[in-house]
Amino acid sequence: MVERENADLLWMDQVDINDKSLVGGKNASLGEMYQNLTSRGIKIPFGFIVTSNSYKSFINFNNLEEVISMELKNIDYNDTISLKRVGIKIRTEIQNGDFPESINHEICKFYKELSEKYYDVEGNPQTYTDVAVRSSGTAEDMPDASFAGQQETYLNVRGKQNVLESIRNCFASLYTDRAISYRKSMGYMTDINISVCVQKMVRSDLGSSGVAFSLDPESGFKDVILINSSWGLGEMVVGGCIQPDEIVVFKKTLNEGYFPIIDKKLGLKMQKMIYGINLDQKTKIVSVDFSKQSIFSINKIQILKLSKWVIEIENYYTNILSKWTPLDIEWAIDGLSGELYIVQARPETIHSRRNLNTIKEYKLIKSPTIKPILTGIAVGNNIGKGKIKIIYTMDSRDGSNGLENFKKGDILVTDMTDPDWEPIMKMSSGIITNKGGRVCHASIVARELNIPAIVGTENGTQILKNDQEITLSCGEGETGYIYEGNIPSEIIEINIDELPQVKTKVMLNVGSPENAFASSFLPNSGVGLAREEFIINNFVGIHPMALLKHNSLNDPELTTEILSRIKGFKNEINFYVNKLSYGIARIATAFYPKPVIVRFSDFKSNEYSNLLGGKYFEPHEENPMIGWRGASRYYSPKFKEAFLLECKAIKEVREIMGLKNVIVMIPFCRTVGECKKVLEVMKEGGLERGIEGLQVYLMCEVPSNVILAKDFCKLVDGFSIGSNDLTQLTLGIDRDSELIAHIYDERNEAVKSLIKNVIEVCHENNTKIGICGQGPSDFPDFAKFLIENGIDSVSVTPDSLPKTLFVVKDAENNKISE
Numbered sequence: 001m002v003e004r005e006n007a008d009l010l011w012m013d014q015v016d017i018n019d020k021s022l023v024g025g026k027n028a029s030l031g032e033m034y035q036n037l038t039s040r041g042i043k044i045p046f047g048f049i050v051t052s053n054s055y056k057s058f059i060n061f062n063n064l065e066e067v068i069s070m071e072l073k074n075i076d077y078n079d080t081i082s083l084k085r086v087g088i089k090i091r092t093e094i095q096n097g098d099f100p101e102s103i104n105h106e107i108c109k110f111y112k113e114l115s116e117k118y119y120d121v122e123g124n125p126q127t128y129t130d131v132a133v134r135s136s137g138t139a140e141d142m143p144d145a146s147f148a149g150q151q152e153t154y155l156n157v158r159g160k161q162n163v164l165e166s167i168r169n170c171f172a173s174l175y176t177d178r179a180i181s182y183r184k185s186m187g188y189m190t191d192i193n194i195s196v197c198v199q200k201m202v203r204s205d206l207g208s209s210g211v212a213f214s215l216d217p218e219s220g221f222k223d224v225i226l227i228n229s230s231w232g233l234g235e236m237v238v239g240g241c242i243q244p245d246e247i248v249v250f251k252k253t254l255n256e257g258y259f260p261i262i263d264k265k266l267g268l269k270m271q272k273m274i275y276g277i278n279l280d281q282k283t284k285i286v287s288v289d290f291s292k293q294s295i296f297s298i299n300k301i302q303i304l305k306l307s308k309w310v311i312e313i314e315n316y317y318t319n320i321l322s323k324w325t326p327l328d329i330e331w332a333i334d335g336l337s338g339e340l341y342i343v344q345a346r347p348e349t350i351h352s353r354r355n356l357n358t359i360k361e362y363k364l365i366k367s368p369t370i371k372p373i374l375t376g377i378a379v380g381n382n383i384g385k386g387k388i389k390i391i392y393t394m395d396s397r398d399g400s401n402g403l404e405n406f407k408k409g410d411i412l413v414t415d416m417t418d419p420d421w422e423p424i425m426k427m428s429s430g431i432i433t434n435k436g437g438r439v440c441h442a443s444i445v446a447r448e449l450n451i452p453a454i455v456g457t458e459n460g461t462q463i464l465k466n467d468q469e470i471t472l473s474c475g476e477g478e479t480g481y482i483y484e485g486n487i488p489s490e491i492i493e494i495n496i497d498e499l500p501q502v503k504t505k506v507m508l509n510v511g512s513p514e515n516a517f518a519s520s521f522l523p524n525s526g527v528g529l530a531r532e533e534f535i536i537n538n539f540v541g542i543h544p545m546a547l548l549k550h551n552s553l554n555d556p557e558l559t560t561e562i563l564s565r566i567k568g569f570k571n572e573i574n575f576y577v578n579k580l581s582y583g584i585a586r587i588a589t590a591f592y593p594k595p596v597i598v599r600f601s602d603f604k605s606n607e608y609s610n611l612l613g614g615k616y617f618e619p620h621e622e623n624p625m626i627g628w629r630g631a632s633r634y635y636s637p638k639f640k641e642a643f644l645l646e647c648k649a650i651k652e653v654r655e656i657m658g659l660k661n662v663i664v665m666i667p668f669c670r671t672v673g674e675c676k677k678v679l680e681v682m683k684e685g686g687l688e689r690g691i692e693g694l695q696v697y698l699m700c701e702v703p704s705n706v707i708l709a710k711d712f713c714k715l716v717d718g719f720s721i722g723s724n725d726l727t728q729l730t731l732g733i734d735r736d737s738e739l740i741a742h743i744y745d746e747r748n749e750a751v752k753s754l755i756k757n758v759i760e761v762c763h764e765n766n767t768k769i770g771i772c773g774q775g776p777s778d779f780p781d782f783a784k785f786l787i788e789n790g791i792d793s794v795s796v797t798p799d800s801l802p803k804t805l806f807v808v809k810d811a812e813n814n815k816i817s818e
Contacts, residue, residue: 008054009106012047012197017320023049024136024195029345037316042309043341046117047131047199048110052138054103055171055194062097068175077184080177080403080423087177094172099164107167108160111198118200128158130201130275133166134344135173138193151179151194155233156201156275156282163198170196178422202343205274205283206335208297209234210244212306213348214314215326217438217447218381218478220350221517222326224262224589225249225307228437229298231288232272234330234343240416240433240440241285243268243377243456245296249307250589250657258658261303262585264578266568267437268458269293294567298333305340306331313345350447357496359521361799362475365488374464376432376457378480379443381518383489384430384452384472386411388464394421411472413464417442425449430472432460432482454480477514494802499523500809505793508591508801509772512538513583516590519798523805526594526661527587528720528795529772532601532646535583537611540576541565544642546613547572558613565612573645580649581657588659595663597697597720597795600646602667604629625734630668630699635677647685655692665697665720670704672711679715689717700769701725706754709761718768719758720795723775727751746775747782759789768792777804780811787811 004014005022015023015031023031027049034044059065071090076082099107115129135151152173154166173179174194183192202209210229215222228244230237237244245267250260269288276282298306310329317325330344362382389410391403403424406412412428414421416435425431425445429452433442436455446453452474457463464470464482471487474480507528510516513535536544542562550559550572562572569575588596604624608614617638621627628636634643653659664687669675675698679689682696689696698705698712701722705712709719723746728735730751733744745751755771762769770793776783777800786794787808796804 006053007051008057008103009110010049010051011110012044012049012199015049021138021193022051022053022195023197024052024138024193026134026136026344026346027195027197028136030197030199032320033313033316033342033345037313040312042312043339045132045200045202045341045343046114047197048114049136050103050107050167050196050198052193052195054099055196057100057103058097058168058171059094061100062093064093064097067093072180075180077181083177083181083423087175087180090175091172094175095168097168099168104164107164107198111160111163114198114200128160130156130158131163132197132199132201132343133157133163133170134197134199135170136195136197137174137179138195151176153235154282155235155273156205157198158282162282167196167198170194181423181426199343202332202339202341203334203336204234204332205232205272207333207338208232208335209330209332209343210237210298212310212329212331213326214310214329215348216248216517217348217350217443218379219517219521221520221590222324223251223592224517225251225310226438227298227303227306228267229296230267230269230272231292231297232274233283234332235283236271236273236285237437238330238441239418240436240442240455241273242271242437243435243458244437245269245298246437247296247298247303248586249303250585250592250659251307251311252592253658254304254307255311256658258656259300259304260585260589260657260659261300262589262657263582264296264568266294266296268456269297296568302333302340309340309342313342317347359494359496359518361492361494362473363490363492363799364471364473364475364483365490366483370483370487372481373470373484374432374454374457374460374482376454376460376480376482377436377438377443378474378476378478379431379438379446379453379455380450380474382450382452383475384411384428385486385489386429386469388413388466388468388470390414390461390464390466391424392461394424411470413460415461416440417445425451430454432457432464432472434458434460452480454482457482477512479514492799494522496521496523499802499805502805502808503812504787504791504808505770506801506804506808507595507597507770507772507793507795509795509797510587510590511797513586515798516587520590522798522801524591524594524801525793526591527596528770528793529665530584530587530596530598532580532584532599533603533607535580536601536603537607539579539583541612542576543608543611543614543617544576544645545617545639546611547576548641549616550613553613553616555613555616561612576645577649577652580646581652584649584662585653585657585659588653588657588662591661592659593661596659596661597663597665597718598650599665599667599699600630600634600643602630602699623734625728631666631670631674631678632668634666635674635681640681643681644685647682647687651686654694660693663695663697663718665699666716667699667722668701668725669698669712670702672708672715675712675715689715697768699725700758701729703729703754706758706761709758710765713762713765713767716767718770719762721755721758721769721771721773723751723755723771723773726754730754746773747779747785752785755786756789759791763790770795772796774800777807780807783807784811784814787815 017032116125133154213226227247230244246265248263253260326348411430431453471483505525509529566575609618633639695717697718698716700719727746772795776794
């Protein structure tokens with residue numbers, strides 16, 4: 001019997017994580033999971049592994065070792081033509097090689113035995129089952145390099161000769177242009193071998209498939225799972241051929257029995273890959289039925305099952321490796337049986353190595369009038385600048401593809417990339433693609449190379465022009481923006497270890513849900529202010545009453561536009577509630593279990609009018625700042641129906657997703673009676689103070705809130721001082737008027753007197769009180785005043801946090817010394 005370490009072929013259940021040198025990282029992982037996780041209910045398609053011993057024997061049998069070595073020495077790595085010439089030469093030699101007879105016989109024998117484990121429609125053992133033939137390099141998935149997509153995978157392979165040919169092609173893919181270039185850049189040029197897994201195919205051509213990350217791949221936030229999904233075989237997702245559906249799930253409350261799908265975005269799934277019609281045509285790409293384009297390719301039950309498996313796999317690897325091990329997992333759903341399978345898992349190698357004590361923020365220095373010329377999905381968080389070079393293909397040898405004009409520092413613009421593009425991607429200062437999502441090839445390589453990329457622009461190759469100078473910004477959240485010209489920018493680097501420890505709770509004002517995961521790495525005591533109006537404006541964009549009443553407005557254009565925007569949702573109410581709840585949930589998830597204070601919508605009538613359909617439901621007010629806003633809307637017959645949707649969204653976040661750290665806050669509440677009315681409407685909407693641990697806060701921004709603070713304290717759990725409006729209303733100033741701007745100052749003694757008074761009353765009534773605004777950060781003397789008077793917390797924007805911590809520390813020290 002051949003010793004295991006000398007075996008040419010092994011069954012999947014004969015290998016484990018310690019066999020990377022023998023079977024490669026991916027195959028070792030598959031064997032480890034098959035042996036230890038299938039007993040826990042996780043399904044993994046069975047198969048066999050052609051070990052690196054077989055590859056070595058193949059190379060020796062065909063006398064290729066010296067040929068390969070000599071060819072590699074002749075490469076000019078700065079010349080893509082030289083790289084291509086050598087790659088073609090080596091691959092051709094390997095593809096023309098023969099297997100040693102013993103290995104040829106073993107592969108056919110193993111394939112026959114694997115086929116006989118499965119049955120045809122008549123119940124007979126299959127002669128030739130359909131398999132996936134997957135490469136697994138012995139240097140891949142190393143701690144400092146992932147080698148993502150460097151070697152080939154062949155799907156729906158049937159028949160002995162096709163299996164042999166696919167294995168030989170996998171061997172050859174060790175020397176694709178991109179694989180050679182990548183190994184050179186990562187310093188892995190010697191002792192490189194390859195293994196191949198022959199694995200039973202899952203009929204996801206009739207179902208769906210995709211990728212799941214056990215962390216957020218942009219920020220590195222570890223408590224969520226990112227799922228990308230599309231119809232058909234998974235190569236369309238991995239290859240970036242389509243923009244997939246995107247789902248985000250929160251790990252912590254999922255483990256507590258909740259259903260925390262905290263975000264869902266419908267992709268553009270116009271094509272899918274399915275089985276070919278004969279042995280020669282292994283796969284083909286077809287159009288997706290229009291009816292399926294507008295629905296998600298993975299349902300809620302499947303999402304939750306997959307998420308639980310992802311958590312279990314991550315926990316398993318974290319335990320056996322004694323360190324946190326986030327994973328990149330490929331999955332598939334069999335369209336015949338409906339069963340979910342894990343087909344591959346590999347370590348995520350970017351954020352797992354990141355130094356979390358240092359945070360870099362990239363910011364553009366631009367005026368509000370500068371608008372983007374194109375948007376897409378942001379990859380990374382930095383900024384790229386350069387001249388556009390549009391390249392459609394890497395295949396042209398006559399120079400017509402534009403490669404000869406591409407210079408280091410140019411911006412690559414193309415339809416989509418695959419691993420063949422890696423050599424030119426390394427030269428670029430930014431990447432823009434028409435197609436793709438967060439886990440496509442372009443996204444993965446851009447993260448590895450720390451190059452900003454914007455994928456899924458849909459029409460970047462049409463909008464942008466060759467040699468056009470642009471700035472590509474990925475530092476503004478999940479949406480990437482492309483601006484005309486060279487926009488100045490700056491890098492802000494924060495060393496968390498150098499920030500002072502303070503006794504006062506310092507919280508964050510988080511405007512954009514897209515930035516919440518990244519902001520969570522800053523030292524904080526939670527979120528002091530999350531504004532619903534930002535979410536409504538940026539993620540909904542439609543007036544809530546227009547959503548509810550558009551059919552009665554006799555405006556066909558409005559109805560058509562609304563129906564186009566709610567595609568993928570059951571109806572208008574489902575759209576509004578889900579969009580709002582997803583935005584709130586992202587923020588609540590990022591800071592869980594710390595408190596997150598969510599302020600109900602506080603649009604003024606002129607701001608609501610700007611939303612789609614808003615003109616039908618908003619009055620004209622001479623001074624909207626002190627008009628129909630905040631609490632006065634919530635019980636009004638003209639708006640109550642919309643406010644109840646806000647309550648429904650909060651209820652969804654707290655009770656379905658399990659994010660009980662969400663606290664709600666009532667803005668601009670003028671009277672005690674008005675506060676009682678709002679609480680009654682909230683109760684009608686399923687939100688009652690004290691039930692399910694719900695806390696209710698009040699924005700303290702109207703002088704009456706201070707004057708009647710004792711009465712308000714009986715109705716709420718906390719106050720948050722809104723110093724901007726409180727200053728405006730105390731001094732009788734329109735804060736938007738430049739004519740009297742010199743009078744506006746929250747340090748005015750009248751304003752400070754009110755603040756001091758309300759802090760005292762709140763403490764006497766065991767009611768929490770904080771302040772949300774830039775005052776403590778901008779004015780050290782104001783911070784000192786607040787600390788001296790015992791403010792419970794201050795809340796500032798993330799970019800102001802470092803400065804605020806130093807100011808608060810000084811104020812605390814001065815208080816002690818006095």
